[in-house]
Amino acid sequence: MLDPMSSFEVKNIIPLHFLGLDLSITNSSLYMMLVVGIVLAFFSIGTKNVSLVPSKAQCIIEKMFFFMGDIVKTNAGDNGIRLFPYMFALFLFICLGNMIGLLPFAFSFTSQLVVTFGMAFIVFVSSIIIGIRCNGIHYFRHFCPSGLPSYIIPFFVIVELMSFAFRPVSLGIRLFANIVAGHVMIKIIAGFAVSFVSVAALSGFAILPIALDILLNIFKLGVCVLQAYVFVVLSCMYLAESMAAHDEH
Amino acid sequence: MDPMAAKFIGGGISVIALFGVGIGLGKLFSSLIESIARNPSAKKDLMSTGMICFAMVESVALLAFIVAMCLLFVV
Numbered sequence A: 001m002l003d004p005m006s007s008f009e010v011k012n013i014i015p016l017h018f019l020g021l022d023l024s025i026t027n028s029s030l031y032m033m034l035v036v037g038i039v040l041a042f043f044s045i046g047t048k049n050v051s052l053v054p055s056k057a058q059c060i061i062e063k064m065f066f067f068m069g070d071i072v073k074t075n076a077g078d079n080g081i082r083l084f085p086y087m088f089a090l091f092l093f094i095c096l097g098n099m100i101g102l103l104p105f106a107f108s109f110t111s112q113l114v115v116t117f118g119m120a121f122i123v124f125v126s127s128i129i130i131g132i133r134c135n136g137i138h139y140f141r142h143f144c145p146s147g148l149p150s151y152i153i154p155f156f157v158i159v160e161l162m163s164f165a166f167r168p169v170s171l172g173i174r175l176f177a178n179i180v181a182g183h184v185m186i187k188i189i190a191g192f193a194v195s196f197v198s199v200a201a202l203s204g205f206a207i208l209p210i211a212l213d214i215l216l217n218i219f220k221l222g223v224c225v226l227q228a229y230v231f232v233v234l235s236c237m238y239l240a241e242s243m244a245a246h247d248e249h
Numbered sequence B: 001m002d003p004m005a006a007k008f009i010g011g012g013i014s015v016i017a018l019f020g021v022g023i024g025l026g027k028l029f030s031s032l033i034e035s036i037a038r039n040p041s042a043k044k045d046l047m048s049t050g051m052i053c054f055a056m057v058e059s060v061a062l063l064a065f066i067v068a069m070c071l072l073f074v075v
Helices: A027-046 A056-076 A078-100 A113-143 A150-165 A167-198 A200-243 B003-038 B040-074
Strands: A012-014
Touching (some): A027 A056, A056 A078, A056 A200, A078 A200, A113 A150, A113 A200, A150 A167, A167 A200, A167 B040, B003 B040
8 A cells, every 4th residue: 555656557457359469458548548538528629619719718729739839830940840730649648648647546657668668769760750751861861970080980870879769768768757756756755644643643743744745746737747848849859850850961 | 785775775875866966957057047137038948948958857866766766666
């Protein structure tokens, strides 16, 4: 009960095996579907009667739309506005996934390394594909800028390749570690409250960890949005960089 | 050495990385405040860059935290 790692367990709800693949509905995939459902429902309600004078829901949607549009435009340039639908979907998915985990008894799927790393890996692979589609074979010159002395080129290429390969790792682990660390911190401090209550003389002091927990939850709400923002900005930069790789030569 | 003791000592050692993170965050925010004070009209751009840098520096601390948690609870 007091083990802070117990809330990250993936539980199988409906076992489902198909062609040797494990397609079971777990609590992780259930919450993912829930988040997608919330976003779809909110957007379809908000944009049902689009008017010049927006309703409350339409106001929120427009605000988010322009906020994301600004981010994509400043980080990927005017050419990168084609990335906008993907980035908007990614932002909403991560942000709501982080936030839904803050509810009591809820499960946050972004605390699973496989989910965050999967999203980062999609960005990584698509940045390679976009780079090759936009620049052809010249995309690979990005790893070896011209004008270097010949003896330094092998080291430079190795270092560039390594830093390129570590992008999805750092992108995925950052989100994962932030969410896990926040949840564990909240749970450890809640554990202090439980151990205060168990000693009769000190039970009054249990209010301190509880107050701290409330503050931490508010702080975590900011971290949720910030991490989704950082994830989107970084993936935007990576994709835009591979789109514009030919500009340097 | 008792393996349990080694586990706890390792958990403690792994958060020494916070030393560097503290220095980094201090430098980041001191220069952020200084630049906003010099040019308040650039606050919006500076804040977004600053927040990205903050998340990057913080991720080092969180990696240390993950190592500590792995040593305490998983190993």
